[in-house]
Amino acid sequence: MSDRKPIIAMRSVTKRFGGVTALQDVDLDAYPGEVLAIVGDNGAGKSTLIKILTGVYQPTQGSIQMDGKTLAMSSHSDAIALGIDAVYQTLALADHLDPAANMFLGSELTKRILGLPFLDNKKMRSEAERVLLDRLGVRLKSMDAPAESLSGGQRQAVAIARAVYHADLRVLVMDEPTAALGPQETARTLKLIQVLREEGLAIILISHSLDDVFAVSDRIQVMRRGRSAGVVKTAESTKQEVLGLIVGAAEAA
Amino acid sequence: MTDTAPRGLQERLEPYLAIIGPLAMIAMIMLFMALVEPARYFRASNLNIILLEAALYMPMAMAMTFVITQRGIDLSIGSVAALTGIIMAFAIKEYGFPAWVAVPLALAIGGFFGLINGLVITKFRVPDLIGTLAMDLVYRGFALVLAKGLVLARFPDLITEIGRGRIPGFLPVPVLIGLAAFVIGAILLRRSWFGRYSIAIGSNPESAEMTGIAIDRYKVYAYVLMGAMAGLAGVMLTGKLNAIQATSAPYFNLHVIAAVVVGGTSLFGGRAYMLGSLAGVLLLSMMINALVTLRIEFFWQSVASGVVIILSVAFYTWLQKKDRDGARGLMSSLTTPDNMKVMKLGGALVALLALLSALGFALSTGSVPSG
Numbered sequence: 161m162s163d164r165k166p167i168i169a170m171r172s173v174t175k176r177f178g179g180v181t182a183l184q185d186v187d188l189d190a191y192p193g194e195v196l197a198i199v200g201d202n203g204a205g206k207s208t209l210i211k212i213l214t215g216v217y218q219p220t221q222g223s224i225q226m227d228g229k230t231l232a233m234s235s236h237s238d239a240i241a242l243g244i245d246a247v248y249q250t251l252a253l254a255d256h257l258d259p260a261a262n263m264f265l266g267s268e269l270t271k272r273i274l275g276l277p278f279l280d281n282k283k284m285r286s287e288a289e290r291v292l293l294d295r296l297g298v299r300l301k302s303m304d305a306p307a308e309s310l311s312g313g314q315r316q317a318v319a320i321a322r323a324v325y326h327a328d329l330r331v332l333v334m335d336e337p338t339a340a341l342g343p344q345e346t347a348r349t350l351k352l353i354q355v356l357r358e359e360g361l362a363i364i365l366i367s368h369s370l371d372d373v374f375a376v377s378d379r380i381q382v383m384r385r386g387r388s389a390g391v392v393k394t395a396e397s398t399k400q401e402v403l404g405l406i407v408g409a410a411e412a413a
Numbered sequence: 414m415t416d417t418a419p420r421g422l423q424e425r426l427e428p429y430l431a432i433i434g435p436l437a438m439i440a441m442i443m444l445f446m447a448l449v450e451p452a453r454y455f456r457a458s459n460l461n462i463i464l465l466e467a468a469l470y471m472p473m474a475m476a477m478t479f480v481i482t483q484r485g486i487d488l489s490i491g492s493v494a495a496l497t498g499i500i501m502a503f504a505i506k507e508y509g510f511p512a513w514v515a516v517p518l519a520l521a522i523g524g525f526f527g528l529i530n531g532l533v534i535t536k537f538r539v540p541d542l543i544g545t546l547a548m549d550l551v552y553r554g555f556a557l558v559l560a561k562g563l564v565l566a567r568f569p570d571l572i573t574e575i576g577r578g579r580i581p582g583f584l585p586v587p588v589l590i591g592l593a594a595f596v597i598g599a600i601l602l603r604r605s606w607f608g609r610y611s612i613a614i615g616s617n618p619e620s621a622e623m624t625g626i627a628i629d630r631y632k633v634y635a636y637v638l639m640g641a642m643a644g645l646a647g648v649m650l651t652g653k654l655n656a657i658q659a660t661s662a663p664y665f666n667l668h669v670i671a672a673v674v675v676g677g678t679s680l681f682g683g684r685a686y687m688l689g690s691l692a693g694v695l696l697l698s699m700m701i702n703a704l705v706t707l708r709i710e711f712f713w714q715s716v717a718s719g720v721v722i723i724l725s726v727a728f729y730t731w732l733q734k735k736d737r738d739g740a741r742g743l744m745s746s747l748t749t750p751d752n753m754k755v756m757k758l759g760g761a762l763v764a765l766l767a768l769l770s771a772l773g774f775a776l777s778t779g780s781v782p783s784g
Binding site: 236237248250251252253254255256257261265266268278279281322 | 600603604605606609612613615616617619620621623624625626683684
């Protein structure tokens with residue numbers, strides 16, 4: 161792993177909101193085919209860091225490099241165009257639309273009839289079914305039912321399918337994906353994360369659950385008071401050590 | 414088995430409830446009228462009147478379906494219809510515009526008023542309820558300023574043809590226009606970005622924003638469509654009566670909103686039923702015609718429309734409620750501590766009313782002629 165080049169390299173990123181320093185000199189490396197977990201207490205700067213990576217915020221200082229090239233993103237859509245997308249905790253689904261419509265929300269497939277673009281519902285439906293099954297191994301009971309009738313895990317799958325449908329997606333940020341799920345669905349979501357890792361995506365997982373983090377991640381970056389408190393390899397670490405870093409009881413080597 | 418069968422039936426019926434509701438009410442009206450006044454109600458000429466009345470509201474109900482699906486509301490359409498009708502009338506009668514120019518002009522003006530509504534709501538951030546209510550005053554005011562008390566009458570054939578013409582052996586022209594509007598509306602809803610995003614915006618505005626949908630732009634589109642359809646209604650109204658005045662179309666707003674809501678489109682957004690809106694328009698026209706046929710005073714129409722809105726919104730809200738188990742016993746829900754307090758307040762108010770009435774009658778000095 162050490163000989164591979166990071167796909168994303170954030171270098172001494174600082175973000176200030178007025179007088180408040182939310183992030184101070186934070187580095188972050190993400191490798192393809194690897195799950196990087198970001199943990200930390202509330203207000204430790206996890207969300208701010210991720211919002212900078214996904215183009216929602218712009219850093220006050222510091223740089224973001226992708227494949228060694230410095231990025232200049234001014235919005236979230238810039239990040240999507242570069243292959244960086246996020247699945248939010250709220251999932252951003254429209255409850256009254258069916259899974260296919262949700263998956264393609266904002267980037268619908270169309271076909272031209274008499275020169276006018278019409279939504280191609282049939283194609284979106286078959287594509288949605290294909291992506292859910294082939295890439296995520298999920299089969300929904302009904303593709304016609306509105307999203308509000310799906311279970312939490314299925315909703316999550318639809319939201320992830322929306323992100324991975326873009327063929328050039330390379331970095332996927334997942335914000336608290338298991339926060340609202342039961343044990344079975346959590347297990348299924350963690351499996352999904354592993355499937356995506358096998359496909360060579362760089363996954364950045366934000367989570368409060370150390371169990372989940374230790375179950376799927378390769379490395380763990382601990383944030384504390386707007387700084388990076390340390391990065392550990394999951395296989396060589398323990399929950400005690402990570403917990404110590406989160407609360408500030410131990411300093412990383 | 415016996416437990417699952419009705420549940421399965423209800424689940425299968427759920428998507429069609431929007432259309433079953435108004436159809437059931439239409440059937441009830443027809444049944445009632447068949448018992449009470451069959452000869453006059455089911456006469457061909459009366460059915461024609463019902464259809465002509467309904468046709469006037471069809472294009473507006475189509476557009477209002479989009480507006481309400483986006484969690485919006487437009488309370489200015491009556492005034493927009495009156496004002497566009499008057500502007501068109503002036504263009505034809507004062508300035509000699511040919512009718513085939515004046516009609517699309519009316520639609521364009523209506524669309525422009527809709528654009529103003531949309532900009533007031535999305536740019537000035539005035540809540541839609543207040544924004545369109547205020548614009549209703551503005552448009553009505555302009556109509557009064559322009560037309561004074563005049564009734565503009567006698568229009569070219571094209572206009573009357575749009576308002577009350579009839580293709581021999583077939584449907585009246587306005588009905589065809591109304592149905593065409595609904596066909597276009599249904600296609601827009603299912604197969605266009607505008608329809609898809611209208612549902613998404615109404616369903617969850619935050620999600621829609623996060624997926625990159627230009628919420629404000631699609632809201633403006635809906636209000637422009639609404640305005641243009643109100644303009645069309647202005648043309649149809651002018652043609653139907655062969656006359657227009659500034660105080661025309663006073664009850665358009667609530668009538669159209671009632672039709673859409675009765676049809677199952679949710680005021681809370683995200684749930685759109687084009688076919689339901691059509692059924693709602695027909696239902697309201699049949700109901701009002703029934704009141705007329707029964708020789709009930711015109712002013713009761715307003716009472717009936719209001720009651721229908723309240724009942725249908727309450728009914729659909731009740732349908733949406735997932736957990737109905739706790740609400741079984743009416744008496745048990747009335748005796749919760751909160752409801753007891755409300756009941757006491759209600760009881761006190763009724764007692765006060767009774768007391769004041771009794772006092773008034775007791776000290777009455779006989780009727781005083783006014784003036």
